Structures are given as C-alpha cells and as structure tokens.
Amino acid sequence: MTMIKSIVPPSTSIGRENSTPTLPTVLAGPRRTLPPGYIHLGVAKEIAPTLRDFGIDPDPVIREAGLDPSLFDDGTNIIPHAALGRLLTLSVARTNCPHFGLLAGKRATILSLGIVGRLMQHSETVGDAMRALVSNLSIQNRGAVPSLTISGDTALFTFSVYQPEAESADQISDGSLAVAVNALRALCGSEWSPTEVLLPRAAPADQEPYRRHFRAPVRFNQESASIVFPAQGLNLHVAGSDPMVRALLEERIQQLKGAQGSEFSDDIRRLLRTRLTSNHCSADDIAQLLAMHRRTLSRRLKDGGMGYRAIANEIRFEIARQLLTDTQVPLAQIAAALGYSEASAFTRAFRRWSGQTPTTWREEGHRG
Template sequence: MLSPAGLRTNVFPEGIGAAGDLAGTGKAPPAGFIQLDIVQALHTVLIELGADLDDLLTEADLDPRLFNGGHRLVSFTDIGRLIALAVDRTRCPHLGLLVGQRTTLASLGLLGLLMRSSDTVGDALRALEAHLCVQNRGAAVGLGVYDDIAVLNYAPHQPEAEGAAHHAERGLAMIANVLRALCGSDWAPLEALLPRPAPRDRVSYGSFFRAPVRFGAETAALVFPTELLSQRIAGADPAMRQRVEDHIRRLEAAEPSSLTDKLREYLQTAVTRQRCKAERAARLRLISRRTLSRRLRAEGTSFRRLANEAQFRVAKKLLANTGMSVTQISAALDFSELAAFTHAFRRWAGMSPSAWRQAHRPATTRDQRHEEPRPRGRDIGCSSTFAPGPAPS
C-alpha cells in the first residue's frame, strides 16, 4: 500500500496485545508479516550505532513513522531490505546478530509462554516449529533429528530476497537466546551454521554462540546433541501449556493458511534436509498422498511444483550468498547428479547456475564489500566489540 506521502509501507495499524496476539483482532499476523519486536530491537541497535534513522527509512522507501513506537505489524521483506541497507551504511556486518540477541523468551509473548510451560526442551522446540506463525509469518523453523545429533534451522520463506541472510542470522541468535532461557545461561550448541559469506571479523559470532561458526552453509541452523531434547524444563506447567496452546490454535484459526501456504513453509526448511518428499508431507498432515494431491490440485498447484519452487529459491540463495560449488549445492538439494540440477535450474531461470551466480553475486554480497573504506554519504563505523544483550528470560 502507499502512504499519503507516496512511500511504500506494509505496516498495519492494529495493536499488539500483551499476550502476543493483535489487540482487538484476536488474530495471528497475516502471511508475510512479523510482529513489532524486531522493529523495536532494530531501532535500539541503530541508535547505538549512531545511524541516521530518517535517512535510512527514506532510502529504503519505508514509512518514516516506522520507529515511532506505534503498535504495528511490518512486512518481513521490507525489514529485510532495511537491515541490508543498514548493514551497508553502518559497516556493521553482524547487525543481524545484534538485533537477534535482544530477543528473549518473554518477548515471544504467547509462544514464549507455551515454550516455558512445556515439559521438555524437545516439546518446547516442537511448539516453536508448529506455532511460529503467531509471531512471524515470514520464516519457518524446522527440527531434524539424526541419531545422536539434532539440527534446528531457521529459514525465511523468501531466501533469495534482499536481507534474507541477515534475517536468518537474527533468527538464529533469537533461537540461541531462547534455548539459554530454557536450558541455562551457559548453554551452547555444538556448532552454528550461517548461510552468508564469512565477514572479516568473526569474533562477535564466536563470542555470542560460544561454539564454532560455519559460514557459507546451506541453511541457518544450530547443531546440538539429541539428548538435549529430553531435558526437562524447570517450572513446566502442563495446565498452563494446554490453556496457551488452545488460545494459540484459536488465533491461528482466525488467520487460516491454505494447504499450499503450509506446505511452502514446510518445504522451506525441508528442502536442504533431504526430506522434500510428498509421502512425508502427507504423513505430517495426517492425510493420504492421494488426498494431499487432490487438495493441492483444488488450490491450483501440486507438490512437485511447490517442491521445485522451494528448490529454486534455496538454490538462488546458496549461489548468491555462499561459496558452495554448484556440485555441493546440487547435493544439498538432493539432486541425483549435477546434470539433473543444471537442467532443472536452466528450466527455472533460463540460464545455468554458474551464469546466474556470475550475474547476481555482485548485487548480493554487500556484507563482503562494506568493510572496505570508501567515500559515500554518511557512513558510520561499527565497533567490532560484541555488546551483550539482555539476559534471557
């Protein structure tokens, strides 16, 4: 929509209730939108970095009232574009990390209360996976278990969009904070994975995650021992959990998603875990493969089409934001051989993966270029010192 001044703005005026839903509406955020917490955290970080907020909002073509403290929703893609621009202007490659570290369990509202009331860490993470949509309709969380290793990943629905890698970084920092709130402040993963080029200064990432950080990964994820999932949560309240979960389901019912939308969310996290199968998706939906196909056909699509769409989006992200070879990307997306991936990508993009990478990489690697001093407007230097956020709650 357009504001009176002609600027594009995807901000809704409804208030956000203390319980985590939209005050007065009883709904979860609509598709593609995220609740205000990220805007408030971004505002605080940019103030600390000395950024000119008015200039940033004007350059990003966003409503100048965005940071005025009103209770609103904001487009996930608009915030991604703003974060990418802010990274460039502040020369702060770990801006997404700084924003994400300010998210606590309490700031997740109803979802945070549901997780806090769960019996085990595994129950809490499955609640996050199932109900992230009450806070964030621009990304999905996926939990995978592989023998003695668990992988929890955070995947924006549009991984090729501007700022998506910074969104993923922010989301992963949020999940780390949530796990520390559930497991103790000393908790650390075995490894953190980020789908972005390695910045020159990696100290901030190691300081926050307290674990090896692998850049240029196929997804944003935290890796930890499977045994953590069975760890009991101190103060778990089954009765409270049931009440909150019932309320969350009512919120979700008030802003329903089509089967197509739900599968898009699932595939965004499944496509790089080699679980992109119609049979598995049908089991998760508790329906038969035939029923799944029939319902998707009624919505004008098919599982194959949605899977191809997810593979194309992730392929573009990996080509643009990582140093993975085309062969590695083909394997990550579960293609039987490189030729099959190359053929599919040509069908999707009209060019080979290598040609697409050559054409698009310069426009999507700002975080590698911004660290080199250069004259352009009002740049603000970013201290490499990592500033701890508030204690998880």
C-alpha cells in the first residue's frame, strides 16, 4: 500500500483551546481546497492519542492504514476519507474496542472543526452556528455530509457518510455525533444534553459508554446518525461571539468555497445523501433546489461522465450497504427508506448493484 504523506503544506494552527488566538490565527484555515473524497484530519487527529490510551503505539497502525504518522501532528493536513475508514477498522481490531470511534470523537472539541468551528463560536445564535456547520463543512470534509431539519418543536442534526464503500461508517458516525454534542455543549453550556441520539449500528453489548457521553437515551439500529433536541435551543445566543470576527471568517470561508472548483457530481452526491430517504430527491427536485433547469443539471452531470440516475443509484447502494452491514434494520424498512414500494423491488436493484441479494450481503458483512 502506498504511504500517503502530507498533501498540503502544514498551515498555521487554527488555535488552541487553552490560549487566546490572534485574529490572523483564527482566520488561518486550509491553504488549499479539498478534492472529493478527502478530509482535513480535524477530529481524526484524536485517533492517535486514543490508541495511546490503550497502550498502543499509533505509528505502526497509522502506517498500516497507508498514512504517514507525521500527518497527525497537524489537524489541517488532509487524508483520503477511505484511509480514515481503514484506520478506524484497524484501531477497533487492535484495541478490541467496538466503540473506538466514540472515544476518539469525545476527545475532540469545537476547535477540531477548524475554521468552521471558529465560525460556530462567533455565530449570533446556536441555530446560526449549526447552519454554518451544515453549509460549510464541505471545505473540511468531502466524505460525509451534515444536515439540520426542524419538525415542529424538534430539531434533528444528522451526519451521513456518502463516499462509496466507506469502511467503518459506524465508527465515523459514532465519532461525528460525539464531537457534535461537544460542540453544542461549547455553545449552549456544559450541562446541555440532547433529547435522544440515533445511531445506524447494531446495539453493542456495552451501551454505557454511549449513555455516559451523550447523557441521553441512545437508540441503535436506526436509519441515520442523528442528534434529536428541542428546536427552541437554536434560538440561544452564543456567548462571546464577535460580529467582526464572524464577518471575517465568513469572508474567508466563501473564498475557500469559491476556489473549490466545479466538482459538480460530488455536490450532487452530498445533496442526495441528505435527501434520498425523503420524497424530494428526483432530478427535477434537485434541479429546482439548485435553481437550474432539469436539462442543465443533466448536461453538467454528463460533462462529468455520470448521469443523475447512476449517481442516485450509487448513493442508494451506499446507504443500503451501510445499513445492511452495520445494523439489523429489517430489509422491508431499508427498502421503504430508499423509496421502494416493496422489498422485492429493492432486492432486485441490490442484486444488480452487487451481484448478491441483500440477505447474502448482510450475512457476509457480519462475518467480514
């Protein structure tokens, strides 16, 4: 396996929690934009110290995942999202800890989210902060996508892996929700807790680590990785936010987003991953969301070498694979979530994608 070294030169630290950063430090974000399938280390930087907590030298494990251990000296370095999955798979095996991702995520803070975390700290309200995370995480993570939905008096923050055949999607989800709760506690106060937490993974034998960190009921075998909390909390003012710093951070982030280039098919994948389990994901729906004609959407995707239907099926396969591998959600429920009127139609589609029935895939996935 080829060792992946630093892809971007180390940039100025975004700041340390125990120090007061200067304005240039606050604004020091990534120097280059991310290609699809890559992430800034950020939260993943905590994997190394978590391994050390188990008495394991992280460097050999990191090398076995195909990464250069020196990357972990700086959270702004970038790695392939697939390498993160491999590293988590190896970490779970080495530690024999099924909730390793949770442990790594709970070590991370709002500052682990880099310049986006800084913007959250300087947002006017908690709702503004969460919307800033949803809107801008793509400059730091092109392997997963967050979303925020409001239903009546309930808010739902969801984190979804969308890279094809991502290893350890369950560990990534655990860690992502763990740091999201830490970020919300940084904004709302250390006593804040969600109403409940939903995880797309089979229930572990020991659920206490989850209850201890989230301080809320945790429901396993769910279709999504979500934090549920009262929507009224979104109206809370963020203490210590600075409008001038916020404006400068927003300007810097827009510069980075503007330089990301035309990875249009990846943008569509991100949109579909958050909407495919709803009734608003047809090509016409997506075109309307992007304020473009349906034919323009088709043309731009065709220029990139893929059609809308192929991308949608790729995302359906990825969602199905994650749920079949990591959860015990019944086939009929997975089929309904993906928009199939009956399980037999889902089974036929899944066989086309994989050459296997969903049941066989699930059995082999558990053995693997």
